[in-house]
C-alpha cells in the first residue's frame with residue numbers, strides 16, 4: 001500500500017515533518033520555572049523524543065522576559081541538537097491562564113527569535129491576520145519555522161471548518177499547520193482522521209492533527225497512517241488530555257509499523 005501520494009516535507013534540524021514512515025514524537029515541557037524545566041528535561045530526554053515543546057504558558061514569571069530568556073537558554077542547551085518548539089497557548093484555546101495580551105505574546109515570540117533559541121514557533125491562527133503576519137515576518141527573518149495552530153477543547157468542528165483553518169494557515173505562510181480537537185463521540189475521531197487524510201493530500205505543507213481525551217488517544221497512535229506528521233507524548237507530565245507516555249507510544253508504533261508492512 002502506498003501511504004499517501006503527495007508528501008510535502010519540512011526539515012528542522014534533520015527531523016522530517018511529513019517524511020515516510022513513523023511520525024515525529026514531541027514531548028511538551030510544562031515546568032513553571034527554570035529549575036522545574038531542568039528537572040523535567042532530566043526525565044524526558046533519556047526517553048528519546050524527536051523534539052521538545054516548551055509550553056511557555058505554564059511558566060510562572062512569563063511577564064519577565066529576562067527570566068524567560070534565561071530559562072530558554074538553559075532549555076536550548078539541554079536539548080542540544082533536538083528541535084525546540086516554543087508555544088504560548090492562549091486560555092481560550094486550552095492554555096494555562098497568562099497575564100499577556102496578544103500584542104505581548106507577539107513581542108515574546110520576537111524576543112525568543114532574536115535570541116536564537118527557537119527552531120519552531122506555534123502561533124494560533126485565531127490570534128488574527130495581522131498578529132500572524134508579524135510573527136511570520138519575524139520568524140522568517142531569524143530562520144525559525146512557524147506552525148499555524150488551532151485548538152478546540154470542547155468539541156470537534158465540522159471537517160470543512162478544520163480544513164478551512166488549515167487553508168488559512170497555508171495562505172498566511174505557515175510552514176505547517178496543526179489542529180487539536182476534543183471528540184464528544186466516536187464519530188468525531190473518524191472526522192479528525194478523515195480531515196488529516198484530506199489535509200495531507202491537498203495541502204502544500206505538512207499537517208499535525210490530534211484528537212484529545214480518551215477516545216482521541218487512538219489518533220495519537222494511528223494518526224500518522226492518515227498523514228499526521230507528529231504526535232505528542234507525555235514525558236513527565238501531560239500538557240493535554242489523552243497524551244500517553246512516550247515509552248508506551250513507541251511500543252505501539254513499533255507494532256503498528258510492522259503490521260502495516262513497514263510503510
Ligand SMILES: O=C1C[C@@](O)(C(=O)O)C[C@@H](O)[C@@H]1O
Pocket residue numbers: 028053055087089122149151178180210212232233239240241243
Ligand atoms: O497543541 C498541542 C497538542 C496538545 O494539545 C495535545 O493534545 O497533545 C499538547 C500541546 O502541548 C500542544 O501544543
